[in-house]
Amino acid sequence: MVRVLTFLLSAAIGALVSIAAYPQAATLSDKEKAERKSPVDIQYETVAQMLREADVTAPSYPELCRDTRMTFAYTRRSWDGGQKRGEMANALRAGDYARALEIAEAILATNYANIDAHFVAAEVEERSGNAAAATQHRAVARGLLASMLSSGNGMSRETAFVVVNAAEEYDVLRYALNVEPGQQSHRTAGFHHYDEIVGRDQQGRSATYFFNTDIPHKWH
Numbered sequence: 305m306v307r308v309l310t311f312l313l314s315a316a317i318g319a320l321v322s323i324a325a326y327p328q329a330a331t332l333s334d335k336e337k338a339e340r341k342s343p344v345d346i347q348y349e350t351v352a353q354m355l356r357e358a359d360v361t362a363p364s365y366p367e368l369c370r371d372t373r374m375t376f377a378y379t380r381r382s383w384d385g386g387q388k389r390g391e392m393a394n395a396l397r398a399g400d401y402a403r404a405l406e407i408a409e410a411i412l413a414t415n416y417a418n419i420d421a422h423f424v425a426a427e428v429e430e431r432s433g434n435a436a437a438a439t440q441h442r443a444v445a446r447g448l449l450a451s452m453l454s455s456g457n458g459m460s461r462e463t464a465f466v467v468v469n470a471a472e473e474y475d476v477l478r479y480a481l482n483v484e485p486g487q488q489s490h491r492t493a494g495f496h497h498y499d500e501i502v503g504r505d506q507q508g509r510s511a512t513y514f515f516n517t518d519i520p521h522k523w524h
Contacts, residue, residue: 360444366447370454372416389421419479426445429441453480465516469520483505489501497517499515
């Protein structure tokens with residue numbers, strides 16, 4: 305966490321310097337304004353780069369993944385992929401691997417903590433013989449999942465998994481717990497918000513899984 309905060313502080317200082325260097329911002333052309341990065345963009349790119357370059361085998365990697373997810377939520381970059389996730393899944397099922405990878409990379413360019421996109425990219429890269437790229441994508445995805453699994457066991461509101469968007473709920477169920485999600489409901493208890501999803505495992509057993517959604521409620 306200290307490393308992330310240090311990087312964020314450096315990014316913020318850099319952003320302020322950038323702003324101070326352009327007092328004529330009001331006279332910039334539309335193109336120049338589009339090319340200038342906001343402090344939020346700089347913060348996002350700094351943390352995303354940390355995740356790309358980190359040692360995925362380090363014991364602290366899931367902690368870095370957790371801090372990255374929280375930062376992305378704070379900078380409004382915890383986009384879940386929305387419609388593009390569906391297009392990506394359809395392309396993968398249809399065997400259009402080039403298109404599936406193209407969409408996965410587009411999602412990751414906006415939110416490098418998107419688990420689904422990492423797993424799709426890993427599958428396509430493996431099919432293409434790019435073992436190193438496939439291994440890297442899977443390692444990042446597993447680190448992100450581990451950062452959520454460490455927040456609770458999901459079996460009650462008190463031990464709910466902490467998520468930053470709805471997509472993470474389904475990623476945990478499908479990729480980590482091998483559970484097929486079913487009916488979803490929203491609950492409020494005190495000052496906290498929860499999603500409750502009924503899931504069915506491979507043996508046909510049903511259970512309710514709990515997700516704490518305070519972060520998306522607070523920041524979105």
